[in-house]
Amino acid sequence: MSILVVDDNPMNVMVVEEMLKRSGYEEVECAQSAEEMLRILRGTPEEGGAPPRSIDLILLDLMMPAVDGIEACRMLQSDERLRDIPVIIVTAIGDSRKLAEALDAGANDYVTKPINKIELLARIRSALRLKRELDWHKERDLRLREELNLARQVQEAVFPAGVDEEAYRIRSYFRASEELAGDLYAWHVLDSHRVMIAVMDAMGHGISSSLISMFTASVLKEAMHAQIRPERIVGEANRRLMQLRYGNELVQYYSTGICAWIDLREGTVECVNAGHPPGLVVRRGGRRVERLGATCPPVGVFENLAIRSEKVRLEPGDTIYLYTDGLMDLFPGDAEEKTNALIERLARSGEDEEALEELLVLGSLDKRPDDRCLVRVDVKGVAETA
Known part of the structure; x- marks a missing residue:
C-alpha cells in the first residue's frame, strides 16, 4: 500500500x-x-x-x-x-x-x-x-x-427491426428509463398483408422487470411462430408467467400488454388488451380515433384468464399506435385525460419522425423515470378481396 x-x-x-x-x-x-x-x-x-x-x-x-x-x-x-x-x-x-x-x-x-x-x-x-x-x-x-451494459445490448438486440411491406409499414420508438427496461415490443410477419404485433410492460423497473420482460419476449417469439390468434398468444404468455416461482411469495410479477393480429387481406385488426393502455386506430387524416381498450386482466396474475378479442375494420391511410404507460406520464389529469392528450399529440405529429422521437425524451410530470415504447403501423393498402 x-x-x-x-x-x-x-x-x-x-x-x-x-x-x-x-x-x-x-x-x-x-x-x-x-x-x-x-x-x-x-x-x-x-x-x-x-x-x-x-x-x-x-x-x-x-x-x-x-x-x-x-x-x-x-x-x-x-x-x-x-x-x-x-x-x-x-x-x-x-x-x-x-x-x-x-x-x-x-x-x-x-x-x-x-x-x-x-x-x-x-x-x-x-x-x-x-x-x-x-x-x-x-x-x-x-x-x-x-x-448491465452487456445485458442492455442483448435486450435491445432482441427487438425486431422496422418493416416496410406491400400493405403496411411498422416503425418503433423505444427508450429505457434505466440500463435495463421492462417494456418490450415484438412482431412476427406472416406475409405482405398479415402481421402479429405485441407490446408489453412488465411490472416495476430495473433488473427484475427486465428479466420478466426478456422471458416474456422469448415466450411471445415462440408463440407467434406457432399461432395466429391473439387470444392464444396472450393465453400462452399468461400460462408461462404463472409457472414462474418467486423466492418471496408476497411478490407477484405480472405484465400488461396488447397483442394485435393485423390482416389486411380481410382489412381488420383483431386485438387482445391485457390491462394495458388502449391501442389507437387513427383514421385517415386524423378525422376519427377508435380505441382498442382492455379485454382481459394483465397476464401473470390469474391461472384462468378469461380472454376475449376485439376486431376493428381498417382502411388504407389508417394508423395504429400501440404504446406503454410511460407516454401517459407526459400529460396531466386522470387516465382518460392523459389518453386524450396523447391522441392529440400523436395526431399533430403525423409523419414527423422527430416529433415522435421527442416523446421519448420529454420529462415526466411526476419526475419519475419510466420506460417508453411506441409502435406505429401505417396501413398502406387492403387486399381487393377484402
Whole structure:
C-alpha cells in the first residue's frame, strides 16, 4: 500500500517517512506542498514528466503556507479521480473548529503532533482497511455496470427491426428509463398483408422487470411462430408467467400488454388488451380515433384468464399506435385525460419522425423515470378481396 506524506517541514517528512518504512510501509512518497502533492497524484504528462502515482493514503499537514491542509482537502474532493483517497490530517494545534473544518472538507481522520507512533499506525491501518473495502465495492460496481451494459445490448438486440411491406409499414420508438427496461415490443410477419404485433410492460423497473420482460419476449417469439390468434398468444404468455416461482411469495410479477393480429387481406385488426393502455386506430387524416381498450386482466396474475378479442375494420391511410404507460406520464389529469392528450399529440405529429422521437425524451410530470415504447403501423393498402 502506498502512502503520500505532505508537510512543508523537511524534518517532519523525514521522521514520518522513516517511521512508516520501519513499520513495513515500503512505498512512501513525500511532498512539501499541496501543489507538489497534486503533481504527484495527477502526474505531468503534458510536460513529458512523471505519470500519475497510485496513492492509497495521504498524511496531510494542516498548517502549510500558500495552501493549507483544509484547502488541499477541498482540492482533492473537487477531482473525481482523487476524492476517494483517504486523508489523515496531521496537526500541532488543538483547535477543534479547525479540525472540524478539515473533516468537513473531506479529511477522514487526524493525529496530533508530536506524533504517537502506535496511534498513527492504528489510524493508518483503519484508513487503509476502509480503502480496501471501498476499492472492492468500486471494482464490483464497475463489473456490475459492464454486465448491465452487456445485458442492455442483448435486450435491445432482441427487438425486431422496422418493416416496410406491400400493405403496411411498422416503425418503433423505444427508450429505457434505466440500463435495463421492462417494456418490450415484438412482431412476427406472416406475409405482405398479415402481421402479429405485441407490446408489453412488465411490472416495476430495473433488473427484475427486465428479466420478466426478456422471458416474456422469448415466450411471445415462440408463440407467434406457432399461432395466429391473439387470444392464444396472450393465453400462452399468461400460462408461462404463472409457472414462474418467486423466492418471496408476497411478490407477484405480472405484465400488461396488447397483442394485435393485423390482416389486411380481410382489412381488420383483431386485438387482445391485457390491462394495458388502449391501442389507437387513427383514421385517415386524423378525422376519427377508435380505441382498442382492455379485454382481459394483465397476464401473470390469474391461472384462468378469461380472454376475449376485439376486431376493428381498417382502411388504407389508417394508423395504429400501440404504446406503454410511460407516454401517459407526459400529460396531466386522470387516465382518460392523459389518453386524450396523447391522441392529440400523436395526431399533430403525423409523419414527423422527430416529433415522435421527442416523446421519448420529454420529462415526466411526476419526475419519475419510466420506460417508453411506441409502435406505429401505417396501413398502406387492403387486399381487393377484402
